[in-house]
Amino acid sequence: MPDLLSPFTSTVAAALAGTHSLAEALGLPPGSAAAWLLALALLVVAVRGALLPLVLRSVRTTHARARATPQLTALTRRYEGRRDLESLQALQRERRDVHAEHGISRWSLAPALLQLPLVYALYRVVSDLAAGHAVGLLDAGLVASAGAASVAGLTVTARLGDAFARDWRSGAVLLGLALLAGALSFATSRWFTLPLTDLSAGPALAANVSALMPWLGLVGILAAAAFVPAGVLVYWVVNNAWTFAQQGLVRRLAPTPGSPAAIRRLGG
Structure with a gap:
């Protein structure tokens, strides 16, 4: 799994290196705890902000499914106990019609699923940084800088x-x-x-x-x-x-x- 998601972790690692550079550009001492804390906060904001279009799509999909639920429940009750092939085919056709009416496609869960790799990569990069492991553009120098930065020890x-x-x-x-x-x-x-x-x-x-x-x-x-x-x-x-x-x-x-x-x- 980590190998499959390595492009995501590399992208997030590059983003953290970038937010650390931004923190330094804002006048915070290079390698200071304040710079790294701001970099971590900006990284979360950047990744979660990038996911907002997917979040909005997921909300619309959830609403569509909620509006379709009464019709789908009624369909299930109407065909309850009927196991013959003709009835099952009719049930599937009517379900597809309800989905089409409310704009629910077979890919409607994709936006929610697409969020998972980035959320995982965000956690993975932060964990590796805290553990002292280099990731992508977060090279040994940056990792050592983060590890040495401290607040009240x-x-x-x-x-x-x-x-x-x-x-x-x-x-x-x-x-x-x-x-x-x-x-x-x-x-x-x-x-x-x-x-x-x-x-x-x-x-x-x-x-x-x-x-x-x-x-x-x-x-x-x-x-x-x-x-x-x-x-x-x-x-x-x-x-x-x-x-x-x-x-x-x-x-x-x-x-x-x-x-x-x-x-x-x-x-x-």
């Missing part, structure tokens, strides 16, 4: 356990980053993702599992925070902050038809 390679063992204040900073990343993930899922999901037609188990997702995300981030370097924690905070803002705008401006957020918007 904390470098991008610092880990939670080691930081607490060396100085409780450094550990508290990393713990604060982990808590902030987890809180942003929890709030995004609880306030924005769940209200944009229509679970009324699904089984009760699906609703119960969905209600647990914010907590599982929070626990997962806090558990992983004990093992990942500080650079990844910074990435999580910036990336989760972007997702929080993005999903908040989607809920406010374009809630999924039939979802709790859309119903509240119509009622308000």
Whole structure:
């Protein structure tokens, strides 16, 4: 998988080298912690910004599927229990007609899937940088520069356990980053993702599992925070902050038809 995605990681690595150069051009000392922190933040903004057209396409696709759901559910009920070839063919034809009516193509999930390689590459590059591994245009010199940059003794390679063992204040900073990343993930899922999901037609188990997702995300981030370097924690905070803002705008401006957020918007 990493070999297949190497073009994406090389592109993101080049982007990080570019944002670091931009940070220096803005007057920050070369190789300083401020320059690298700004470079990481700008990298996340650049990659997530580049993905916005795909995000907008995914939102439109989600809306189309939501509008088609009542018709598709009615079709399924009409043909329920009918397993003869003629009925199955008729069901498929009518489903295709409903999809065409609402503009749903067989490639409608492509925008969401195309986001995955870039998101993976972003995480991979930040992880490799924090681990001291050169990637593409992030050569050994830049990696060494990032590894040497520190804030109050904390470098991008610092880990939670080691930081607490060396100085409780450094550990508290990393713990604060982990808590902030987890809180942003929890709030995004609880306030924005769940209200944009229509679970009324699904089984009760699906609703119960969905209600647990914010907590599982929070626990997962806090558990992983004990093992990942500080650079990844910074990435999580910036990336989760972007997702929080993005999903908040989607809920406010374009809630999924039939979802709790859309119903509240119509009622308000």
